[in-house]
Amino acid sequence: MSEPVTHFAGRFAGKVMVVTGAAQGIGRGVAMRAAAEGAQVLLVDRAEFVSEVAAEIGAAAHAFVTDLESHDGAAAVVAQAMALFGRIDILINNVGGAIRMRPFAEFTAEQIDAEIRRSLMPTLYCCHAVLPPMLAQQSGTIVNVSSNATRGIRRGPYSAAKGGINALTQSLAMEYAEQGIRVVATAPGGTAAPVRKVPRNAQGDTAQEQAWMAEAVAQVTQSTFMKRYGTIDEQIAPILFLASDEASYITGTVLPVAGGDLG
Template identity: 55%
Template sequence: MPPEVRADQSAPTDQSVLVEQGLLAGKLVLITGAAQGIGRETALLAAAQGADLILSDRSDLVQETETEAKDIADARGRSLTSATVLGDLETWEGAEHVVSEGTKKLRLPDVCINAVGGTIWAKPYELYEPEKIEAEIRRSLFPTMWMCRAILPEMKSRGTGTIVNVSSIATRGINRVPYSAAKGGVNALTASLAMEAAEAGVRIVATAPGGTEAPERRIPRGPGAQTEEEQGWFREVVEQTTESSLFKRYGTLPEQAWPIVFLASDAASYINGSVLPIGGGDQG
């Protein structure tokens, strides 16, 4: 016989609501990096799947995402409860502010989706200046580490919650070694924190997106490829990413957002500590 399941670790008793009202119906979801890209797409899908939202970014463009999310909810006959919080998640103070201010405006989120990150430069590792290595780590590891540190104690105290980290299959890739190392850290963070938090009823999981087609960024991560040599290094990244995919193409934003929303939902209640590659067969 299986061991008795504690109340705070039990599976959801009625999952029909996931079909009838949406995968995230009744949940308050905090999404970082929500002004553009995967974060924005996930926010809009979460609204369509019944979630209320706390949207965070360091750009006030996140307010446009909130407006779009409200329109999506309205079109489905639902009034969206939402808030936006600006913050620089490369710092502990920024993450602490986002969690405390979001909780103050609404309540403690049921789900935290950490979508801040992304390659700033592309070049062979020996050509990275030390300050650029540090910048890549600050950009793609620390926002997730700080957000987990800021929200986990409250989730554990409440006895329930889900954290979904957005990593990358670039943990095995060329010309982005500092970024690869940062996302490798996100993977390790996810696995280790899941072991620590499970007994308290908190799930921690991650997706690892591959190359993703998206509109041109309205908030650039960096100066972009300036010289012909830099453009060549970036093309190598694109070619390697495409060739590593069994489909030989980039994914789409919806193809990245749907797995995140699934993992955030009670439909994934028995998935914990896992990193799900979303790279068209590239396992990262």
């Protein structure tokens, strides 16, 4: 299913937006549409080809390559954005994604740690790093990209990481609302996306892992009322709505975007 892309001219005029995981998929789409709607955008990814996306957008975009699985990486992103723009109005935390699909009992300790590092720590670190400039401004919006996989099979550590993002969203929203900072999240369901340029599991999947993944895909599809995966555009639109001033009275909310599956 393909939905028409709607642009809201000038919706982000004068705004500075940082988008993590911007080299491909949802993050790429968010950055491109935000720039089309007037934002100045810093695209962040550990993949070098994030620079190609920024070049495609044009003068409104800058690229920054770093690994957000460390606090130093998150701090460097904030420093770069402040050096370029002098402020950060919106942070879209989009880094994450299950590395492996398997029953929880089949994960090794090292694999559990890797899933948490990828899908929780970049958001945790970036929220921590961006708060000082937002507090100085007494304004800002953080949109975390979570997942409805908090209820799902074959990806227990990833589910736990996304549950942590939901808790972080609600905790920070309560803590910083009086300082003019909103913290919200979307919880995407299964989303059809182009083939990744960088595979989620660099080691490749065994036949057994592919079978476990097929079980997860079947569960995701059956759990949604609509019995289908969403599109990239169907995920971008609610992220940008929550990031915009149209959502100025919304904070602490985790919005399911999963065809009726609440996760």
